[in-house]
Amino acid sequence: MNVLIHTCCAPCLLYPTQILQEQNVGFTCYFYNPNIHPYREFRSRLNSFIDLAEQRNFKVIIDRDYGIGQYLRSVAFRESQRCRVCYETRLKRTAQLARDNNFTHFTTTLMFSIHQNHDLIQSTGHHYAKREGVSFYYQDFRDGWEQAGKEATELNLYQQKYCGCIFSEQERYDNRLKKRLKKKRDNHV
C-alpha cells in the first residue's frame, strides 16, 4: 500500500500518520486547501505543515496556491452547501493526483476532525475512488482526537480557531450570527 494523504493542517496530520506508521504503510502528505482564508491564515497553516513534515521527514506534495477565487466561485449561490462542495473539491483533486502518480490509495485528515461531517467525507471519498479508479483508505481517525490534541499543544503547533473559509470565520466570531444559527437548528429539532 502507498497512500496519498490529503492534509488540511499540521495538528490533524499527527494521528493519521501515526496510524499509517503503526501499520507499516508508506504515505505522502498532500497540502491542498483553497478554502483557508484570509491569506495570512493560509500561510500560518501551510508553514506549520511544512515545519512538522520536515521534523518528521514526511514526503510531501504542496499546492501553494491560495485559491480563494476558485473556492468562492465554487460555492457562490449555494453557500448552505459549501462544506459538501469543499470536500468534493479537495477529495476529487487528491484522487486524481493519487491515480496519476501510482498511489494505491488516497485518504484525508478531514476524517480526524470531530467538527466535520464525517459520513459525508467518507461517502465523498468512496465516490471519487470509484470515479478515478484508485482506492479510498477509510479509517475513523476521530478516535485519536484527544490524544493528538495534547500532542499538538506539546509540540507548539499552530492551532487554528476556525475551520478555514471566510464563512466559518464569521460563524466563530460573530455572536449575533451564532445565536441566529442556534435558533435555526433548535427549530429543526
Ligand code: SF4
Ligand atoms: S466550514 Fe470548513 S469544510 Fe465547510 S466550507 Fe468552510 S472551510 Fe470548507
